[in-house]
Amino acid sequence: MATALVGASMALGMGLLYHAGARQRCLFDWALAGLFFAANNVLSALMIAFPTEQFLVPGAGNVFYVAGHFGILAGLRRHLGLPPRWEAMGVLALAILGAHVLAPVQSSLAHRVLLFTPIIAGINFSAARLLWRQPDREARRAGMPMILLETCFLVQQTVRAGYLLAGEGGSMTPAVSRFLQISGSLAVLVFLSVAMLSCVMIVHQQQARALRLASLTDMLTGCLNRRALHEAAARTLARCRRDGAPLAFITFDIDHFKSINDRHGHAVGDSAIRHVAALSDGVLRGCGALFRIGGEEFAVPVAGARAHQAGAVAERLRALVAATPLDVGGRHEVRMTVSVGVAALLPGDAGWEDILRRADEALYYAKQHGRNRVSVHGVDVQATPPASRRAAGA
Numbered sequence: 105m106a107t108a109l110v111g112a113s114m115a116l117g118m119g120l121l122y123h124a125g126a127r128q129r130c131l132f133d134w135a136l137a138g139l140f141f142a143a144n145n146v147l148s149a150l151m152i153a154f155p156t157e158q159f160l161v162p163g164a165g166n167v168f169y170v171a172g173h174f175g176i177l178a179g180l181r182r183h184l185g186l187p188p189r190w191e192a193m194g195v196l197a198l199a200i201l202g203a204h205v206l207a208p209v210q211s212s213l214a215h216r217v218l219l220f221t222p223i224i225a226g227i228n229f230s231a232a233r234l235l236w237r238q239p240d241r242e243a244r245r246a247g248m249p250m251i252l253l254e255t256c257f258l259v260q261q262t263v264r265a266g267y268l269l270a271g272e273g274g275s276m277t278p279a280v281s282r283f284l285q286i287s288g289s290l291a292v293l294v295f296l297s298v299a300m301l302s303c304v305m306i307v308h309q310q311q312a313r314a315l316r317l318a319s320l321t322d323m324l325t326g327c328l329n330r331r332a333l334h335e336a337a338a339r340t341l342a343r344c345r346r347d348g349a350p351l352a353f354i355t356f357d358i359d360h361f362k363s364i365n366d367r368h369g370h371a372v373g374d375s376a377i378r379h380v381a382a383l384s385d386g387v388l389r390g391c392g393a394l395f396r397i398g399g400e401e402f403a404v405p406v407a408g409a410r411a412h413q414a415g416a417v418a419e420r421l422r423a424l425v426a427a428t429p430l431d432v433g434g435r436h437e438v439r440m441t442v443s444v445g446v447a448a449l450l451p452g453d454a455g456w457e458d459i460l461r462r463a464d465e466a467l468y469y470a471k472q473h474g475r476n477r478v479s480v481h482g483v484d485v486q487a488t489p490p491a492s493r494r495a496a497g498a
């Protein structure tokens with residue numbers, strides 16, 4: 105009954121977690137798993153209190169037990185974006201009930217053990233393998249308690265099955281038999297308690313990841329935002345310095361954007377920003393990630409590129425935007441241009457902000473000199489010493 109209560113607690117806990125805002129459908133599968141474990145244990149307790157010859161009762165108990173393990177696997181599958189495959193459990197349930205009609209299964213514990221241990225072990229193995237094969241290391245780390253739990257349970261089941269089979273001939277003492285019975289029940293109780301916590305960990309990690317992603321993503325374009333640039337640019341600069349590789353920044357800004365808003369409305373202005381971001385994404389594929397760092401201003405750190413190489417990419421981007429007007433619902437087109445600034449890492453730079461500042465100076469130069477053009481710092485705009493050197497020299 106204690107195990108039944110833990111199963112019921114698992115069902116309740118998963119349901120409450122869903123309502124508390126986690127809103128992940130895998131919680132339904134895990135709640136069902138808890139209910140199946142609870143049903144299995146209630147049935148076992150009833151069978152001890154009221155022994156019966158009816159084959160359907162132990163058959164249903166075994167179906168509930170397998171369905172409990174299957175529910176955990178189904179939830180994990182759903183969590184990873186795979187179909188939960190409950191229909192396979194339906195087929196399995198019929199097969200298990202059908203097996204209980206057979207006299208050898210009804211009469212012999214060894215046959216039941218031989219039949220069910222591989223099924224449960226297979227489910228445990230599939231669950232552990234699924235979590236282990238996740239490409240995302242952070243997600244795999246969050247799934248580690250569940251991986252260990254499923255593996256330990258698999259080993260425990262196999263060892264226990266081995267003992268039961270060995271003792272079937274009557275060689276097992278009553279003490280060993282009782283130990284196997286109690287340890288089996290305790291193993292399920294511990295399994296359920298740890299499974300509940302492991303499920304919570306998996307859901308929590310996914311939510312934390314989603315929140316983090318949202319805090320780094322620009323809602324309008326889906327590009328990374330300025331906060332993400334701070335993290336990514338510092339990492340990129342450190343890597344380039346370590347490898348002795350060059351690094352350049354491209355920044356660009358839509359020309360006369362205010363007039364697009366004024367003439368066509370804010371919604372078309374939003375579409376224009378999305379349009380330019382999508383075009384840029386295509387040009388920049390393989391060069392570097394696109395960051396939206398202001399209303400209609402974007403930045404791209406290009407690792408491994410010198411100023412003239414980044415300048416060539418910037419020119420392709422400028423030409424594409426100028427040649428590809430935004431189609432507004434098939435009614436009319438909005439032509440746009442961008443001004444682009446490019447700057448490269450200099451030996452005295454204190455941080456990536458120095459490169460971005462020079463790229464911005466180049467962008468300002470492009471705006472001042474007719475717009476719809478690319479300006480490269482050090483070529484079009486004269487180099488100014490970085491802030492740190494100016495401060496040191498002052």
Ligand SMILES: Nc1nc2c(ncn2[C@@H]2O[C@H](COP(=O)(O)OP(=O)(O)OP(=O)(O)O)[C@@H](O)[C@H]2O)c(=O)[nH]1
Pocket residue numbers: 324357358359360361362363365369370371372373374377398399400471475
């Ligand atoms: N639709 C829309 N407008 C935005 C958004 N963010 C900023 N803006 C507008 O973008 C305009 C930026 O205008 P300015 O910085 O004056 O520059 P501009 O008109 O593009 O002119 P230049 O940059 O000098 O070529 C402002 O009117 C902002 O209100 C946004 O997310 N959506």
